[in-house]
Amino acid sequence: MHGIGTSLKWAVLAIALVGVAGCETRYRNHGYVPSEEVLQQIVPGVDTRATVEDVVGVPNASGVLNDSGFYYIQSEVKHFAWQRPTVTEREIVAITFDQAGVVDNIVTYGLEDGRVVPLTKRVTQTSDGDISFIRKLFGNIGGINLGDMLGG
Template sequence: MAQLFGKSARIGFGGSARRVGVRSWVMAAAMMLVVACSPIYRDHGYIPSDEELALLTVGKDTRESVAVKVGRPSASGLLNDVGWYYVESRFVTKGAFTPKEVNREVVAITFTEAGTVENIERFGLEKGQIVPLSRRVTKDNVKGASLLQQLFGNVGGLTADQLLK
């Protein structure tokens, strides 16, 4: 058979076939390493877009109309239910490392005692600090309490006995 096709048809154990095989394995391993180390992004939560928030009118819309226009939030006021909070976070995972939060935005819609929209605010995190990104009404933050105080104010406030009652 080798006489029909010449010397090039003869593939032995010590020739170029071995180099091609090793080269293929090295390339496959390098490709798997690159794919394994590429970042994977995951988004959690939901915040309304600027277009959806533009549909809301301060002083006119109620909780029900907000729910219809932009949907119900993932969190509401823990202490006195005067606000709705939409929270969205983005995490990145690189290789085998622990996921890291790279972005977080919070949209806070506060309501008056009568149940109409009082303020619409958008917050972000800059180096661990809460930063207002936009605000419809130029007042201080949500009802005089910081956003973190409202979101985490009830943590540890309940005991097991109170939960069982």
């Protein structure tokens, strides 16, 4: 009888340890954003779509407005126990092109308090359509709804 009680205690302890291990917070990175060193190799007004693909790589997404740009997206997602995964960090590098296919602008966006924020810009001109597309990327990838986060 003494052996069964000890085995039962060990079994309960093992189940409790498995339950606690399931509550561990895990972070996963999804996507790819080129480093600043790689982006420095791209020259606005000189490089083309082909040279960007050669230097930076194939983009995660491309612009829907007249094939306006390449978008490289990286997200960090927090997974905790039974809770829905949440995006804790997101960065987007947008490389836009003019109508001739030459690099027009390179901008890095981040997610600050649920708002799309430009972190760096290589050229100052922007387009409302491109910003709208970036907002859609932040709002749709990973299930984040920026309106809910902003309380509106």
